[in-house]
Amino acid sequence: MHIKKTLFFLGIIFLFFLKGLSVAADEPVLIGHWNFESSLNVADIQGNFPNATVAGGVSWNSGMQAAYFNGTNGYLRLYAPETVDLRDGCVIEARVYITPDPWSKIIFGGYFGGIAYNFTGQYFGYNRRGAWAQLNYYNMPCNDWKIVKAVRHGGMLSVYVDGVELTNMDDPQLEQQPGQDNYEFYIGNFPGFNWYFKGYIQWVKLYTFTPEKDRDEWLEDIQPVYYPSKTAKIEKVSGNPGMLFDDDPIPGSTGYCGYLFTKHGFTGEHMNPSEAFHIQHLAELANAGVNIHQLEIMIDLPDGIINFSEADDVATEILAHQSDAKFLLRVGFKAGNKFADKYPNDVVKFEDGEKTAYWTQPTQAYHPQDNPEPRYSLASHKFERKAAEGLVNLAEALSTKPYKDSVIGAIIGAGTCSQWLWWGDFDYENHCIDFSDVMLERFKEYLQEKYVTVDALRTAWNNSSVTFDTITIPTKAERGSDMPNSLNDIPPVQYDEGQFGYFRNPGVGNNQRVVDYYISMSRELGRRMIYLCETFKKATDKKLLVGAFYGPTAILGYKIEGQSYFDEVLASEWIDFWLDPWSYQGRWEGEPLFINAPMGSLLLHNKTYLIEADLRTSELGRREFGAPKDAWGDLMMFRKSFIRSVTNGAYSYWFEMEFDGWFENDKIFQGIDEASKISTLAMSLDRTRNTEIAVIYDGASLLYASDWLDYIALVRQTIQGLG
DSSP, X not given: OOOOOOOEEEEEOOOOOOOOOOOOOSSOEEEEEEEOSSSOOOSOTTSOSOOOEXXXXXXXXXXXXXXXXXXXXXXXXXXXXXXXXXXXXEEEEEEEEEOSOGGGOOOEEEEEBTEEEEEOSSOEEEESSSSEEEEXXXXXXXXXXXXXXXXXXXTEEEEEETTEEEEEEEOOOOOOOOSOOBOEEEESSOTTTOOOOEEEEEEEEEXXXXXXXXXXXXXXXXXXXXXXXXXXXXXXXXXXXXXXXXXXXXXXXXXXXXXXXXXXXXXXXXXOOOHHHHHHXXXXXXXXXXXXXXXXXXXXXXXXXXXXXXXXXXXXXXXXXXXXXXXXXXXXXXXXXXHHHHOGGGBOOOTTSOSSTTBOOGGGGTOOTTOOOXXXXXTOHHHHHHHHHHHHHHHHHHTXXXXXXXXXXXXXXXXXXXXXXXXXXXXXXXXXXXXOHHHHHHHHHHHHHHHOSHHHHHHHHTOSSOOTTSOOOOOHHHHTOOOOOTTOOSOSSOOOTTSBTTBOOTTSTTHHHHHHHHHHHHHHHHHHHHHHHHHHHHHTTTOSEEEEEOOTTSGGGOTTTTOSOOHHHHHOTTOOEEEEEOOSSSOSTTOOOOOSSOXXXXXXXXXXXXEEEOOOOGGGTOGGGTOOXXXXXXXXXXXXXXXXXXXXXXXXXXXXXXXXXXXOSHHHHHHHHHHHHHHHHHTTSOOSOSOOOEEEEETTHHHHBOHHHIIIIIIIIIIIITO
């Protein structure tokens, strides 16, 4: 048996390689972390320092959840590797509870080669084998928990308490004196001083200002932090790329995403507070062949804090009632005011410089409903690094979870609803993005790479005065955006005069400038996606599947958001699958449903496509979204969804929409059951295509078509119509 499909879409790839720039770190890099919240743990969490040795009166206090230092003879002895370099500065930070005796307050001190540091309740200083440079005579608050921090950086010595600067002085920049290097340092004392700390220390962190690795070096140096016992991968299965877990093929339509056992599933509108209902609903899905579920994981930036609480609860409940269940992690990033305060140049700007006011859907960006906050720019390397660090932390945390062996991979998300754009989160008819400082910087880098000389830039842009320094991002008026409604085939406005039909003529006006910007924006989005997928892939020893929401030929992926130029993402070895819902057009009875990706090209690159089958059912009455009129219509719709996915060589999962409620009638479960059984059978049959037509065009072609035409004509007719 052949599964028929009549179309191969073959993209021509133009691959650009991003070169990293080595720059000095503007912020400290954590190199040592000793945490005593749950025990007297002598290990450095960062793994850079050998274990400490307990000396004298140091014990763990369960009531204070901290290490207690007796002030008489207690401290922790440590030794620094010779590779630790604090000559250019450092940060010493600790959470402490200090007793009133000021001379019994040496929190941290010792030698790091040719330089020594000492941080006490009265002074902070350093020396280079000679006299001390000391910031003297301040007093730490006593008999209370405080986070204290000493900083030597940027020509200053500073001390902070709970984030507020207590005092500072100019750094005299002591010269290095000759002598023997020493690498001994203490927590709670200083070698040879015997000024013992008295009180409690919950944790200590040590940072350096050693130049930070550039983005390529950082990525190259990632080592696995989790070694899964089972491998999930993409390989040819009966002629087409398929997913395997522990060498067993995963059927194409046995996945589900919804609100089982979640807080929203119990308390939200249209949801059900009964645990018995959730157990029964899971049983109905399992009986219909569903055994792959999704666990939502949120990573707060810039701190990289991972919220596992709901995922842990959901996984525990599902495995308790369906022991063979498997999981995809659905990973998103939350970064609002805190990220914007730390990196003000790395958040999205609208055309008038506004960063906050025009956002309309805060909950879709995981922000509080009544508290609009800035959104991170997808051109930001700061976002990229912090998100990547969070993913490494996620992989390490996953290694401790009891359900880790049931996890087959991760969907790495960003932007609105983690779909790698900011669609639906602002009024695109009146505003456009991204005018951030980092997007302008990336745009200039792209143009210098593409045109090399100012003369070439001026010729292409029909502008005799532009230089690489005077480049600006095209405004909405200059772009001439001609955006269709996702449910409407009619172009809302006539395309601007001077175009080539419904295509942009690069020889006229701003057209080439606009196309260059769209390509640059898409390229940046794709590079963030590739970087984060590679990070998680490496951190999990390349043994889990990794993919991302990406529908570059969808109405949601239109060029003004940055998904239309997809060559690099298509070529990346680190992305196993793309993921997107069905197009919102083509959902009615008699219409075929449209895949938002070039399936032929994906299969040729050993990737697959995961369709989010967010089908509206008859109970909802949402005809504008393709909801059928009755239960028999539901069955036909579920069958159509499955047939379109399986004949394209794609995967799919059933998605119960948050605002639409649950799958409730027997015909729906009949459709799910049929899809599960047939997709399981199909994995053992010949899945190659017996009719193929290659449609070949330059990857930038979409960017020259009008926003209306590239969706309606190029997508529907060229990519889908022949299928």
